[in-house]
Amino acid sequence: MSERLFQIITDSFLKILIPGLTVTIPLTLISFFFAMIIALAVALIQFAKVRVLKDIARFYIWVIRGTPLLVQLFVVFYGLPNIGVLIDPFPAAVLVFSINEGAYCAETIRAGLEAVPYGQMEAGECVGMSYMQIMRRILIPQALRISFPALANSIISMTKDTSLAANITVTEMFMATQRIVARTYEPLALYIEVGIIYLVFCTVLTRLQRYGEKKLGRYRI
């Protein structure tokens, strides 16, 4: 390896890592947080079988899962200004990622809820608990426990998908790398470098998943 290339790689490391820590990770965590709220609400709406709301929930999932994430980002960031709605890049990315991931996780959590045996609900009714109490204290915790591996999968996947936010001018890790490439003309080394940093982030998440499963593993579902 030439001395110049080595220099470029070491110099760029922090320039890539810092936007990773200050943009990619917050973007992932904030978006996933809102995605979980959306997902839980949409899953519960479907589970409760309220006709109109359920139709709205199905429509939302149908549209979001049926269109590319990149298109959704472009519609919100470049399209909405046409009708006078201007959103800054970062909040626009959070909005799109939350809504997108929410649709997928809603299905994951719904499957988790449906996997909880009906006897759990009946047992709650028989000790006098209300529907909401049973949902909050018995069914949802079990559904989340069942969904946990799949949800961990989603956040790992999302960490990498945030690189698409570069397309709407969010200076996250990937965009930072692109800029250095444009200056240095070393695409191979630099894109591998950023790839490795994504890999490290995802490895940490995988470890957290294992730890979480171990923690939750005491009651087997």
Added chain:
Amino acid sequence: MILRAEGIRKSFGDAEVLRGIDIEVSKGDVVAVLGPSGSGKTTLLRCLNYLEAADAGVMYFSGEHYDMTAISKKEIAGIRKRTGFVFQNFNLFRNKTALENVTEGLVTARKMPKKEAAEKAEATLAKVGMAGWASHYPSELSGGQQQRVAIARAIACDPEIVYFDEPTSALDPELAAEVLSVMRMLAEEGMTMVVVTHAMDFARNVSSRVIFMEHGAVVEAGDTKEFFSSPKEERTRIFLRKSADAGEKMI
């Protein structure tokens, strides 16, 4: 009289499962509900606790009269707070420890302070012989242990009546025996119980009254001793003889 229900009817689609059942339970009674599989015993029990909505029927429970087809959610909740229900397959809350399974209803439904609920739960677990298992999750317990915790959960709120839906059917004979001995103890303490069961020995030796059902109707009901020693209906005699034969074959 603590419970009286009259004219309970229930159909699932075209299948008429209950064709006008009457049942009466006095305080301290242990009523065994017997009958072949598919006779509607379990459905009767589930209708009495509103896990199934009856198509017809009236109920008197602990001083109040209810129309079983027009009962409000609030009234159902009120009844359930004064009854216990034990399921065939236990249905312990899988995300709660044995202790939490017992305290859950006390804290959420009855608004009992947590500390008081925990003390009550510990005492109740001790009563069913599960004192050392309070912090175990259901998956860490045997079937018999799970059912004893389920019984503790059902009786912790000092219910006026406890329903048992084939409580030992999912258990091998040894585990069934430990559950039945807990139930016998409760019966001796004067707990009012309605027990759907295939355990004939339990019905014969512990229950005070028997209801024998077939095809969604009561064939014969009466005092346990009379029921077993001098059954009035031919169908009852056949059922008792076959049960006795089956018992001998097992030995």
